Amino acid sequence: QATLKEAAASRGLRVGNAMAHAPDRFGNAAYRALTARQCGVIVCENETKWQALQPRPGAYDFAAADAMFAWAGREGLQRRGHTLVWQPGKWLPAWIESHDFGARPAAGAERLLATHIRTVTEHFGRDVYSWDVVNEAVDPADGALRANAFTRRLGAIDQIDLCFRLARTHAPHAQLVYNDYMRGDAGSAKHRAGVLKLLEALKAKGTPVDAVGLQSHIGSWDDVRDGKDAGREWRRFLDAVTGMGYRLLITEFDVNDRELPGDIARRDAGVAALAKDYLDLTLSYPQVTDFVMWGMADHVSWLRTWDEAPRKDGLTMRGTPYDEALRPKPLFDAILAALRAM
């Protein structure tokens, strides 16, 4: 039976999945085998975030990520890193917010960032071919750069620039990615404009950003079919990003089915159609090098635990290519078809 990675290889694309150190994911042999069969890449869903790797000042814990990456190595999977700095303060460990940055706070903030980025990138070394260096720096409400304990000491642009330079110094082999959502539920035109402004500013500074990660948590509210505004807008965004010379990755693909009918057959067909339209458009850019899913089976998807915008009918979401029994759904076929299409 055809696999996603074979289909993608025919056009030079990598396929990946986000794996989590949980009993029903990394702890489940069938789910691991499915990932290894369909994918050539894994990324840790949470285990390489700052909270996980340095939960307390100076106390590093690489155990979960090492276990997953060691398995990936044995299976011949490549590894992506997510994420050195997740920009909104709420996604950094709480201790950073109250950290004493010393008499020269800018120098103290720089030291803390440098130590984390150096320790983490050197720990994984050449095992990680691509790093999300900075994640979600732009506020979708107004397109402005978000604030955190580092930006308040260093200035937002200078702090982002510094993160990339540190990553380049300590992981010179790795592709360096700016990762954000831009579309979907929380994205907006202001968000996309803000990301473009950020990318232009980084270009002007000579910041070593190689690629832009398009998270791609898509949904029916931004249907990109030809002739629809969302599609035109998305093309304009991708044209602008590629026009600046950046490569692209789809880094966190899934489909939010919140506004699709409850009936499973209709819902699964709707999810598949949204995915096909989105992937046909986005993968038409030859700059896209990676297609990474944010979980491959419905019961492991973050969409099921994220309670900010649940389905009104109380049904659970079906936004990934496999069901709870690891049987492929219409979304699998849609992805396969999109990866194959030239």
Ligand code: G3I
């Ligand atoms: O592991 C603990 C568990 O011990 C505890 O009992 C439980 C109680 O809340 O929390 C568990 O941790 C949760 C963790 O997921 C593992 O399930 C965290 O609370 C929860 O915040 C965390 O959510 C993750 C979220 O990022 C925040 O880190 C999601 O799994 C993960 O899918 C999501 O991924 C993000 C990307 O990193 C960035 N882009 C958006 C994407 C989706 O939100």
